[in-house]
Amino acid sequence: MRDYDGTELGNVENAASFAAVPDAFQRLWTPYRIAYIKANSEQEPTGDDCPFCTAPTLSDEQALIVHRGTHAYVLLNLYPYNSGHVLVCPYRHVATYDEATDAEVAEIGRLTQVAMRVLTETAQCHGFNIGMNQGRIAGAGVAEHLHQHIVPRWALDSNFFPIVAGTKAVPRLLGEVREEIANAWPAA
Numbered sequence: 001m002r003d004y005d006g007t008e009l010g011n012v013e014n015a016a017s018f019a020a021v022p023d024a025f026q027r028l029w030t031p032y033r034i035a036y037i038k039a040n041s042e043q044e045p046t047g048d049d050c051p052f053c054t055a056p057t058l059s060d061e062q063a064l065i066v067h068r069g070t071h072a073y074v075l076l077n078l079y080p081y082n083s084g085h086v087l088v089c090p091y092r093h094v095a096t097y098d099e100a101t102d103a104e105v106a107e108i109g110r111l112t113q114v115a116m117r118v119l120t121e122t123a124q125c126h127g128f129n130i131g132m133n134q135g136r137i138a139g140a141g142v143a144e145h146l147h148q149h150i151v152p153r154w155a156l157d158s159n160f161f162p163i164v165a166g167t168k169a170v171p172r173l174l175g176e177v178r179e180e181i182a183n184a185w186p187a188a
């Protein structure tokens with residue numbers, strides 16, 4: 001197989017031959033590209049202009065915070081995929097999950113569980129998407145400060161808007177949703 005400029009790329013390997021969990025994809029190994037990728041990595045902002053460092057310095061209403069824990073806090077995403085889309089962030093400005101301390105990992109996990117229970121109760125959702133995008137290339141909007149997404153899902157929450165119009169219909173206002181979740185959050 002050859003690249004667009006004719007460079008020989010080597011063999012395409014069949015994933016089924018690896019001692020790992022196989023999937024439907026084949027892999028094209030292009031290690032020489034790492035120099036290009038590294039040279040084009042964006043400079044990440046420092047803590048000074050990081051939205052997840054700034055949020056805890058504001059009021060709950062201003063920052064859309066629903067709960068403040070000891071090592072981590074929970075806030076509404078300003079750009080929700082669905083109503084009730086919350087984020088769990090450590091207070092500390094760390095980029096990736098492996099940089100979090102044991103105490104931060106434990107509290108991020110616990111707050112994720114509580115958020116699920118609160119959202120199940122307040123939003124009557126049917127399921128969740130939960131996860132972390134690690135790095136901008138993996139889809140992280142704020143790559144420099146770790147955050148876990150908790151997105152409630154309903155059976156009929158996807159329609160043609162996101163597909164044909166690049167638009168997401170979010171039926172409820174953020175302030176209203178924040179108040180509802182904050183009020184339903186159990187006392188520690």
Ligand SMILES: [Zn+2]
Pocket residue numbers: 047050051052053054092093094144145
């Ligand atoms: Zn930060």
